[in-house]
Amino acid sequence: MRARPRALVALMALAALVLGLLTAAPAHAAGTATISGTITGPGGAPLVGVSTLHIQLQEDAEDWWLDAQDVTLGAGETDYEFSGLGFGLYRIVVEASGGDYAARTLSDAFWTDPPSPLTFDVALTAGAAVSGEVTSPDGSIPSVPVTVEAQRYDLQDAEDWVTEGAQQLAAGESAFEIRNLPADDDYRIRLVPDDPYVVSYSEGFTLEPGWHLSGVGLSLSLPATVSGTIVGDPKDPTSSFLRVYRMSRGTWRWLRDVELGRHPTVFEVTGLPSGTYRLGIDRCFTKNYYSAAFELASGESETGVAITTPKSCAQATTLKAAVTPGKRKAKFSVTVSAKGVLRSRIDGKVHIVRKGKTLATATVRQGKATLKIAHQKPGTKTYRIVYKGSVFAKPATKKIKVRIK
Template sequence: MSLSFGGTMNHSLRRIALVLLGLVAGLLIAPVGAAQAATAGTVSGTVTAAPGLPADADVWVGVQRRLASGHWVTVNRGTAAKVGGTYSLPLADAGTYRVQAQVFDQSSSDFRTVSVSKGVKRTGVNLQLLPNREISGRVSTEGFTLAGLDPDGPLLVSADTTREPSWSTEVAATALVAADGTYTLSVPRPYDEVRVRYHQRPCPDDPAEECEFGEALDVLTAFWDGTTYGAPSFDQATAVDLSGGSVTAKDVTLTLATKFTTVTKPRITGTPRLGATLTAQPGSYAPAATSVVYEWYAGSASVLGEYDALVGTGRTFTVTSDVIGDSLMVRARPVRAGYEGPNLASAYVFAKSRSSLSVKAKPGKRKATFTVRVKAPDIDTARIYGKASVYAKGKRIKTVTVRGGKATIKIAKQKKGKRTYTIRWSGNKSITSATKSLKVRIR
């Protein structure tokens, strides 16, 4: 990000709109998994409002899914509703979810946690809106000015509920810092205690932006602790108690950050097969990082970077059936007091299930018929498709289409006698290829 000192920022309406839309989109439509066409189950109920709140407000009912790491991540199955009305949410995958209703920056319900399994309809998951609580204060700067920041990287204030928040995990609320340094955070239920984080907006993954996605921030992130410059980490921050209502005067002074020099980028080790554990190698930096924050993303295998969505955190990731057929990559962000690090991505790997190939041969007079069966753990037969070919002495004789894990290959004009045939299964984006050889006596 570029930074100028003593200049004035060109706050175009387009840039401000993009920032605000980005904040809302992170809450509304952050997807989990690359493909979510199917429906595992549904959650439904009513939406009501506490006395004193508008009785006819438009409501957004959102849903978060629990990751194996314990984090909750927003999924793209939210729906619009009205106070006094009902909602119904179709959910693509079985798992543990929590549902919440919000009138943004005004009111919200507590979470309702439900388990969803295939074909189950969870009814009576009713939600009641309660007033949000607000946190307000002022951000001062030292060594730079708010006007001198790159318009693509304005200052934000977030209410965090976990020590390693992502753009899509457990950030209770986020707001822009105004030109005069003031801010107001509207914190939804059920959060009675949060840590306030002051940080620069990361460059989004958007080709229209002039900044570089994943680059280190100019401004040093800080957390409110009642001191002038704040605390360097979530663990050292002072919790803000909202159980008694809104709070004010949560002020801080921000400074410029020193940036890491990247020596090597992160990478993934391990074989990306169903049930396997992958490990993130963090890369190396100067100076050395004291810790590294890891985020795992799944996305399209055909168009890399398309629909990438957070599916795990931590240094290791276990390949589950949810990501089979997807591309996988890990982002690693180095952490050290006084420094801001880049959020670099590894190369992509492709998650597949390991196939097993069985072949039966029925010889005939100058001919043979091969019955091919392909299986893969936790993969529906509809996803087992591709090509099967028969070879002899390295020469391909015939290729057929495999559908539903089955195919029959008939060959003719074969020489009499015993010979070795090799059947090769092509595999596909979800399943590995396989080969099997067998001896057949042609009559």
């Protein structure tokens, strides 16, 4: 058996040494980080009265926060640790039970830089509270059960308002108090009563950490109704929903959508609580049109509300044509466009006309049509391209000279 060259033996020994070092390397060298810290009260004070802490680590994923890891700590436990983290943007969410803290505290966002460990302490926010009284429309104590919800305005939530705390009132109860609310946000109270009353809302208000807003008076509402007409182009296909807006602290807040069906000219909306309203509708490429503002009292019916929209949604049309002449014939490739209108919405009929006679007709699909004419005498002739128009595009005509072979 032949002996191996000394250089080859040395190279194999070096490779084995490197492999051994890589295998024995610590876990953080693989590109992960660890974050740990302590949960405290405001200003770093020790926690008081907390029974459990649920700690979530969330990672930013294209402007959305996704849960990455979580841990639950019992009474007296305040230290947490998360490991195996890659490079990214994170935040800590702490849900606290017990004490006078907000039920949920969000930390500032922070970056991890593996394999460097990170220490990140989180101070709980002082909770806010709101209290008051619920009455019937006549001022008496409600005779039906009522759920009182404290809702926070949240732009990241699809419904905009998120319930942060609630209290169930039995029939014959009127006083409520909701505590441990996350603060530094706008709130409203939502009342969910049994029949015959409808869901209703308070005016908006702001809560700061540690605040207690007291003396809030809320009244149940019987269902109110509004009806009226929609003035405009009844053929507009973009008007199948009516939007209901309610005034809160000087701002119009969306309340609900009401499906109207195709080509509506009249509407009726029922089951509304008392308040200041306006109605809106999308017409002509999702442009918004609104009614005048109106007041609804508990159980009231408002009629004759009008929403005025354009008589026609058709926009100015531009015609372009490419002509391929042949022997006693020609092919017209026509493009139809309208200002601000998607090509997919442009349809209708287009014609080739000469001396008042229609020589060819074609259907416009996604703004395009092809027309052919035949049996034409040789020479240069003038033809008219005539577009008849559609819901979104006005009628248009274009003259074009063609040399027939």
